[in-house]
Amino acid sequence: MIAGLLDLLTALLVLSGAAFALVAAIGLVRLPDLYTRMHAASKAGTVGSGLLLLAVGVHSAELPVLARALAGFFFFVLTAPVSAHLLAMAAHKVGYRLCEQSIRDDMND
């Protein structure tokens, strides 16, 4: 009973994680701009890989494995915004321009 429930939960986590990764990849291909692409990749991509790691922890049904998976998820959530902001700041400072549809640029004063 419990094992069946864990299997169903793992299946749900796996499918949703893969869907998040696919959405991030589609956004990476279709968005017009470096900064909007970064927004797609760093948010949806992080959640996708984090959910897949969480699925491993739930599937094993052991506390240490689940703790390690949660630690990995926490680590990804912690590091993804740092790298994305650093890359966006570097690109903006060097002079990569926004796309034509952008309304305003708050860092450009």
Add this chain to the structure above:
Amino acid sequence: MTGLILSWSVWAALVVLAMAFLLTVWRVVKGPTLADRVVALDMLTGIVIGFIALIAIRTGFTLYIDIAISLGLVGFLATVAFARFILSRGRPARPKPAELAEALLAPAATRKKKTDTKRKGGTGPAVRRKGGK
């Protein structure tokens, strides 16, 4: 029954992740600037972490979690290093080839002459001389 559902969903997730991987590789190959390629490589690391997690579920080796975490650490450091490299290289983004060709192919007269709307409201020496006459 639930084991069958899990097995099928893992297969479906593998297929979906493969599609995401191919789309991201297309962005790495196509990406007009270096920063686009760096973003796509960061995303590629995340997708590979997802692959590793799926293999861990299929085989039952939970040791793969540690490999995924260390791969995430390496990807983070690589992105930070690339950001520092973009900052220190300091080359501004080039104009698009279409704009450049348009600017180069335009006749010299139309390139130099300002339109009337732009001419209005100047405070330069030419406007002052005209006002004096």
